[in-house]
Amino acid sequence: MGKPIIAALEVGTSKTALLIAEPLAGGRVRVIGRGVAQTAGGVRKGLLVDMRQARAAVDTARRQAEKEADVTVGEVLLSLSGGHIQTRPGEGRTPVRDGDGKVTRDDMDEVQELSRSSGLGAERTVLHAVSQTYSLDDLAGIANPEGMRGKQLKLDTLFIHGQRNRVEDIINLLKGLAMETRVVAFSPLAAASAVLTAEQRNHGVLLVDLGGGTTSYIVFARNVAVAAGALGVGGDHVTSDIAMAFNAPWPKAEEMKLTEGSAVIDPQRSGRRLELAAGMGHGAARSISVKALHTVIEARMRETLALVREQLVEGHHLRQVGAGVVFTGGGAYLPGLDVLAESVLGLRAQIGEPLAQCVEGVQHDRVRPAALAPAAGLLLDGAEAYAAESLFGPMKSWLRRVAGGGRP
Amino acid sequence: MNRENSGLLLLGVGGGGCRFAAAARQAFGEELAAVAYDTDEAAARSVTGLRVQLLGATRLNKQGAGGVHANGRLAAQDDLPAVLAACKDARIVVAVACLGGGTGGGATPAILKALRAEGKVTLCFATLPFAFEGRDRQQNAERDRPILEQSTDTLVLTPLDDLYAGQETAPLPEAAARAEAVMAAGLSLLWRLLLTPGYIAFDAARLQNMLVNAGPARFGFAEASGEGRAEAAAAALARSPLLRRGEALAGGRALAVGMLAGPDLRLAEVGAAMDRLRSLGRPDCHVEMGVVLEPRCEGRLALVALAFENWTPAEARSGGAAADGDLLIGVAGKDGQKDAKLHRRSKFGDVEATVHRGENLDIPTYQRRHIRLDR
Numbered sequence: 149m150g151k152p153i154i155a156a157l158e159v160g161t162s163k164t165a166l167l168i169a170e171p172l173a174g175g176r177v178r179v180i181g182r183g184v185a186q187t188a189g190g191v192r193k194g195l196l197v198d199m200r201q202a203r204a205a206v207d208t209a210r211r212q213a214e215k216e217a218d219v220t221v222g223e224v225l226l227s228l229s230g231g232h233i234q235t236r237p238g239e240g241r242t243p244v245r246d247g248d249g250k251v252t253r254d255d256m257d258e259v260q261e262l263s264r265s266s267g268l269g270a271e272r273t274v275l276h277a278v279s280q281t282y283s284l285d286d287l288a289g290i291a292n293p294e295g296m297r298g299k300q301l302k303l304d305t306l307f308i309h310g311q312r313n314r315v316e317d318i319i320n321l322l323k324g325l326a327m328e329t330r331v332v333a334f335s336p337l338a339a340a341s342a343v344l345t346a347e348q349r350n351h352g353v354l355l356v357d358l359g360g361g362t363t364s365y366i367v368f369a370r371n372v373a374v375a376a377g378a379l380g381v382g383g384d385h386v387t388s389d390i391a392m393a394f395n396a397p398w399p400k401a402e403e404m405k406l407t408e409g410s411a412v413i414d415p416q417r418s419g420r421r422l423e424l425a426a427g428m429g430h431g432a433a434r435s436i437s438v439k440a441l442h443t444v445i446e447a448r449m450r451e452t453l454a455l456v457r458e459q460l461v462e463g464h465h466l467r468q469v470g471a472g473v474v475f476t477g478g479g480a481y482l483p484g485l486d487v488l489a490e491s492v493l494g495l496r497a498q499i500g501e502p503l504a505q506c507v508e509g510v511q512h513d514r515v516r517p518a519a520l521a522p523a524a525g526l527l528l529d530g531a532e533a534y535a536a537e538s539l540f541g542p543m544k545s546w547l548r549r550v551a552g553g554g555r556p
Numbered sequence: 557m558n559r560e561n562s563g564l565l566l567l568g569v570g571g572g573g574c575r576f577a578a579a580a581r582q583a584f585g586e587e588l589a590a591v592a593y594d595t596d597e598a599a600a601r602s603v604t605g606l607r608v609q610l611l612g613a614t615r616l617n618k619q620g621a622g623g624v625h626a627n628g629r630l631a632a633q634d635d636l637p638a639v640l641a642a643c644k645d646a647r648i649v650v651a652v653a654c655l656g657g658g659t660g661g662g663a664t665p666a667i668l669k670a671l672r673a674e675g676k677v678t679l680c681f682a683t684l685p686f687a688f689e690g691r692d693r694q695q696n697a698e699r700d701r702p703i704l705e706q707s708t709d710t711l712v713l714t715p716l717d718d719l720y721a722g723q724e725t726a727p728l729p730e731a732a733a734r735a736e737a738v739m740a741a742g743l744s745l746l747w748r749l750l751l752t753p754g755y756i757a758f759d760a761a762r763l764q765n766m767l768v769n770a771g772p773a774r775f776g777f778a779e780a781s782g783e784g785r786a787e788a789a790a791a792a793l794a795r796s797p798l799l800r801r802g803e804a805l806a807g808g809r810a811l812a813v814g815m816l817a818g819p820d821l822r823l824a825e826v827g828a829a830m831d832r833l834r835s836l837g838r839p840d841c842h843v844e845m846g847v848v849l850e851p852r853c854e855g856r857l858a859l860v861a862l863a864f865e866n867w868t869p870a871e872a873r874s875g876g877a878a879a880d881g882d883l884l885i886g887v888a889g890k891d892g893q894k895d896a897k898l899h900r901r902s903k904f905g906d907v908e909a910t911v912h913r914g915e916n917l918d919i920p921t922y923q924r925r926h927i928r929l930d931r
Contacts (some may be wrong), residue, residue: 192907379910379912379917380910380917381910385918388904388920389921389922391675393920443922447921447922447925448922451925455912
């Protein structure tokens with residue numbers, strides 16, 4: 149039997165990335181194959197809109213990764229996002245069965261089973277049922293009630309669910325390429341495994357994945373994912389705003405965003421002008437004010453972060469965040485994002501790159517590490533799940549893994 | 557603005573579209589920048605005065621789309637890079653096509669959609685088949701019409717029955733020539749209005765503003781000569797089947813009028829024609845006009861009108877003091893119709909809009925927030 153390998157795939161709006169890794173001791177992984185392809189219009193806002201183009205991107209990424217790793221990928225762990233992904237709270241209740249009112253492991257298993265009934269319609273599919281904290285009678289917020297006395301045990305659950313057809317579209321696309329999807333994970337939840345420390349999860353942290361078509365987020369507090377969500381707005385919207393503001397073709401707008409962009413008006417650069425050659429969208433050659441460019445970007449980014457803030461404030465989750473905000477995805481590297489995050493969210497910001505002590509070899513010559521965080525996180529989760537399979541049975545550990553824990 | 561650098565490009569698609577484009581070029585001259593595409597080599601060769609390029613030659617073997625929408629669409633997609641390259645310097649693309657067939661109905665929306673994704677403003681003149689052409693072509697056209705409407709900023713629909721009205725007893729070549737001349741006159745007047753410095757100007761920015769802010773339109777043409785030519789041309793326009801015998805004028809929310817006459821045109825005649833047309837429409841109808849004087853039109857007056865079904869006034873330019881020639885996008889605000897149009901123009905036109913508390917987030921934030929850009 150050969151050495152086990154794990155493959156993690158993210159079919160994003162801008163890029164499709166496939167990483168192949170081998171598990172190492174201590175739950176770490178070493179990336180041995182990397183494949184990245186432009187999704188090139190196959191996906192919009194996290195949704196498949198052109199199967200042919202998306203299939204080509206996955207195929208290209210797979211070939212690159214397989215060639216480098218010298219293995220064949222037959223199954224993948226899939227990370228996805230999209231504006232269709234939503235959350236819903238759930239709960240399970242059960243009377244404590246033991247005669248003297250002591251909570252047993254059986255009670256906890258039963259309430260966990262009961263809490264997984266989402267009550268969602270057939271058109272939705274649950275990606276994660278994240279166990280929160282237990283309540284025993286009037287006492288809430290219990291991490292582990294085993295051995296405590298009470299009459300009724302309750303477990304709160306956070307369901308992260310997506311539109312069934314949209315999720316199955318991607319699974320079917322992979323089937324067509326002879327790849328089975330072993331797990332489907334919500335991008336920021338997957339990314340969290342690679343970039344957050346246990347301390348951050350414990351103190352409360354907001355992770356925002358700034359993708360090309362989607363901005364998705366998750367909040368951890370006291371080691372548990374307590375809130376999550378996705379907005380159908382991403383880096384493509386920034387590019388689109390620039391293209392429309394300056395009547396520039398899409399590639400030029402993207403280039404302006406990447407080379408001159410800033411999430412806030414940068415006084416060091418705001419006096420400069422960018423030259424646009426003749427024939428770019430508008431017939432004549434012209435120049436564009438960097439200040440105007442930054443104004444366009446700031447308006448969009450401020451709005452996006454304000455929408456995240458609005459959702460967190462509604463659920464009273466922002467006040468649970470003590471360890472700041474971590475940005476992953478390609479948008480994480482936008483200069484000035486930390487200043488804007490401080491202004492809008494009131495949180496200290498950092499870029500979430502896969503932790504070097506957990507993932508080896510994630511570097512790619514064309515994609516910066518934070519953009520590979522979801523795939524890297526899936527590799528870690530996969531490594532842990534594979535290791536645990538012999539003990540707990542297939543994938544049972546997966547559910548435990550996403551509910552808490554964290555990297556040392 | 558010189559004639560070569562108008563930023564305006566005429567695009568003929570399909571057999572009928574290529575013929576109309578060639579006729580317009582002939583009416584204006586070679587300075588009218590035009591490109592033309594068809595899938596049928598034989599038809600392409602029959603067009604004079606304009607070189608017609610083939611779409612999907614490998615896929616369709618240069619034999620045409622066979623009336624199949626999908627063939628036209630796929631053929632266009634095969635050659636999109638070349639089409640986009642040919643249109644790269646244009647700011648406004650004016651397409652002309654005939655619905656009912658495979659190339660006009662299938663290729664045109666695919667091309668226009670790609671052009672809009674590149675940031676071009678698009679206006680599409682499309683004809684509907686003759687009633688006698690039968691149910692299949694009518695059904696094809698009806699199916700393609702909403703697709704085309706979604707793919708362009710403004711769609712100007714003209715039933716061929718209306719374009720040929722009054723020509724029923726004329727020999728077929730003569731009737732066809734007359735219909736092509738009407739379409740050519742309308743299209744070429746657009747170029748004349750934009751490219752010829754006039755006493756009453758209609759510039760590219762105003763045209764863009766109308767295309768982005770106004771809805772589907774009907775096109776009308778009429779001319780008269782001699783004493784009382786202004787009133788006579790306006791009356792003929794009002795009676796024209798092209799404008800549904802006045803219905804399109806009466807119900808239109810916006811009206812663009814181009815006037816072509818000789819240097820003998822008097823100011824009173826301009827007033828008379830416009831007063832007549834205004835009297836036929838809604839009191840709140842938004843009117844734009846332009847006048848072009850050409851010596852060869854001495855004694856004559858031609859009127860071309862675009863009567864738009866919808867109009868959303870551009871309250872202010874979102875970008876504030878935009879530089880000359882900047883794209884007029886208008887302010888999205890809460891206006892659903894304009895939002896929908898801006899949404900279609902954006903990169904996200906092919907997926908469901910991201911709407912939050914009634915706001916379409918696909919529309920640039922700086923526009924929705926009325927943020928002035930210090931350009």
